[in-house]
Amino acid sequence: MGLCGGPCSERCFHFFPCLSDPARRSTLCLKAALVMLHLVFVGLLFLFDRDLIEKTREKPWYTALYLSLVVATLGQYFLTSGSSPGYVLDAMRAVNERDALIRSTPVSSKHSAPSKSGSVVITVDAHPLRRNLLQSNTTSWTKLVLDMYPPGSSARTWTCSYCHVVQPPRAKHCHDCDKCVLQFDHHCVWLGTCVGQGNHCRFWLYICEETALCLWTGILYITYLKSNIPKSWWVYLIMIMLLVTLSISLIFLLLLLLFHSYLIMTNQTTYELVRRRRIAYLRGIPERVYPFSKGICSNLYKFCCAPSSIYRMEPLPTAQELEEKSKPYTCLDVLSCRCC
Ligand SMILES: [Zn+2]
Ligand SMILES: [Zn+2]
Numbered sequence: 055m056g057l058c059g060g061p062c063s064e065r066c067f068h069f070f071p072c073l074s075d076p077a078r079r080s081t082l083c084l085k086a087a088l089v090m091l092h093l094v095f096v097g098l099l100f101l102f103d104r105d106l107i108e109k110t111r112e113k114p115w116y117t118a119l120y121l122s123l124v125v126a127t128l129g130q131y132f133l134t135s136g137s138s139p140g141y142v143l144d145a146m147r148a149v150n151e152r153d154a155l156i157r158s159t160p161v162s163s164k165h166s167a168p169s170k171s172g173s174v175v176i177t178v179d180a181h182p183l184r185r186n187l188l189q190s191n192t193t194s195w196t197k198l199v200l201d202m203y204p205p206g207s208s209a210r211t212w213t214c215s216y217c218h219v220v221q222p223p224r225a226k227h228c229h230d231c232d233k234c235v236l237q238f239d240h241h242c243v244w245l246g247t248c249v250g251q252g253n254h255c256r257f258w259l260y261i262c263e264e265t266a267l268c269l270w271t272g273i274l275y276i277t278y279l280k281s282n283i284p285k286s287w288w289v290y291l292i293m294i295m296l297l298v299t300l301s302i303s304l305i306f307l308l309l310l311l312l313f314h315s316y317l318i319m320t321n322q323t324t325y326e327l328v329r330r331r332r333i334a335y336l337r338g339i340p341e342r343v344y345p346f347s348k349g350i351c352s353n354l355y356k357f358c359c360a361p362s363s364i365y366r367m368e369p370l371p372t373a374q375e376l377e378e379k380s381k382p383y384t385c386l387d388v389l390s391c392r393c394c
Pocket of ligand 1: 214215216217218226228234
């Protein structure tokens with residue numbers, strides 16, 4: 055800190071305005087640290103492992119494949135960190151724009167009015183009674199959202215006190231981003247953004263790639279340590295320490311991957327699982343009932359195939375739907391597919 059005084063940092067902030075914000079500064083530092091970590095782990099391997107260099111000459115495709123995974127993982131990291139988690143305010147704007155479009159469409163063609171606003175589409179997982187909601191020309195954001203809650207719900211109960219926007223079910227205000235996020239999962243410090251409906255799939259892919267990279271790098275480290283290449287004690291010590299770090303990271307990544315795969319299959323979020331008793335709309339629902347699950351195949355299809363430009367909002371299940379989900383056969387096999 056003392057190395058760079060006031061004028062120097064001011065000049066720095068002038069050329070890189072984003073650095074003047076402490077939150078963005080720490081996010082950038084974390085991103086730089088993550089890239090550095092990857093470069094160190096991979097670079098040291100190529101620096102010390104002569105067998106790997108030899109193998110690269112003989113089988114260039116092997117090293118090319120490994121380096122492609124490194125690049126793909128870092129690319130996926132930046133893609134995820136730069137993607138929008140799906141902000142409630144953006145969805146509200148899209149609804150308002152669509153409403154304005156419907157109102158400006160002549161009455162005779164209202165039934166064929168597109169539900170598209172620019173590149174944004176809004177879908178509501180409709181229940182039979184709510185199916186005609188999107189076709190209705192009287193919708194506004196508040197009306198649309200309140201219809202997803204049990205009848206008689208007041209807008210005040212579900213209005214975010216920071217953004218002053220009515221939150222649809224599963225949305226939550228993130229204090230780090232200072233915005234309400236659709237299907238909020240968690241705020242990821244490493245990514246510097248929230249994980250929500252818009253980027254959960256990308257986040258899952260990133261964990262997959264990072265796990266594969268960690269595993270492959272670990273195998274290369276073990277191969278090097280077991281090889282007959284002469285090593286000085288400090289190289290041996292450094293490589294052992296890095297291998298231990300890799301092993302711990304791999305265990306953490308595998309657990310994270312399993313955890314998020316479970317969440318995806320049951321259509322839950324980390325926030326809903328951890329704070330289940332504190333979330334008003336989940337209170338009173340039995341522990342082993344997943345209120346938003348539509349069966350494993352449907353959950354996976356929506357997760358993998360729904361374009362990130364779509365704001366998908368899920369209404370709260372009715373008492374009848376919850377009763378269906380609570381039936382004993384669903385408890386015996388909670389992951390069973392009921393959609394096919
Ligand atoms: Zn908010
Ligand atoms: Zn956030």
